[in-house]
Amino acid sequence: MGVEVTGRRYGGRSGEERSAERRAALLDAAFRLVAADDWHALRIEAICREAGLSKRYFYESFGDLEELSAALIGRLADELVAVTLAGAREARTPDRFVRAALEPFVAHLAEDPRRARVLFGAVPGDGAAARHRDEVLHRLIRTAVGLGLEVHGVPGGPVIDRGASFLVGGTSQLVLDWLGAEEPSPREDVVEQLAGLWQAVVDATFGPRGG
Template structure:
């Protein structure tokens, strides 16, 4: 069956108009998912009302609300990852790379707290977002590992995977606490303190030997 081509109106092609509507739905979806009601607020009718578009336009790009939620999440993750990588790409000095990348991530989330709620809020626990959070954690862990190999010459290893996962998870928890107002720190302090932790891990030996752990027997002061 032949597909009817989308016509041009006012110099804008049908495909461009459809792309614009999709972008508007994603922005409206972020507004709803980032609200106090979270996933409960995200309905087809609700997002169409938020976007100011008829329901029929929703189904041009999405089959249901779960597909929209996934698209919104992917949009935010890609935006953060791309922006951070672009920022560090123009910096040569390793320590500045770390601080620049962290500063850009923290700024993006501080500029738009909806991003942080989408990425970290425990109230957004629907099936598609749980799956996407697992995938995004793996993505950021891989990106951090790649940067460590390129910048510090670290070899790929289970140890590097462990460190990368630990840092990504720790940063996520720190930003969650900070966004919730439970961490009394300024934005520059968050960036600097996290950078100190990230930089400290670059000094760990890559092939650590087994070390003994001293356990006090109770007789020591």
């Protein structure tokens, strides 16, 4: 019988594991829907239909649509920050830092352009998705600032914060435009162009006048 008993396993998986799988399936379904039709198309009924699950399982995982939106954007941001940090930490010197961070950032988004569309594409201006997206951008900014300060060995300051904000916002839009182009230029060219822009801003913000 298809009954789960707390503390027991069903079909080789515990109730917690099956619940986690359903939650992941709902997030995957929401990701596909937003990538295809933007955030305006996101509805609980549509998500459940896409995931092949009932509303009961939606509310098992999320209190409402806003909670799911936060979880989806958070998951995408976690993945992007993780690959960027992993790349940047391979280069612990200022001369290699910029390219080491940018290459995995661009590669991760290019691997599945839907990631960039969902994270950085247009969202309703006063909705939950917009708020969560802003939080992600600020989180990426804090990550960029933290890495830069660590690598360059300098204290923080408002100039550095503004420089990081400029870089993160500009890079996100540039990558989004690049992935949406009819004939995108080679990925290596995009990284090269971004590296030049980043290096100019990094030199200005982390140099003698930065902070």
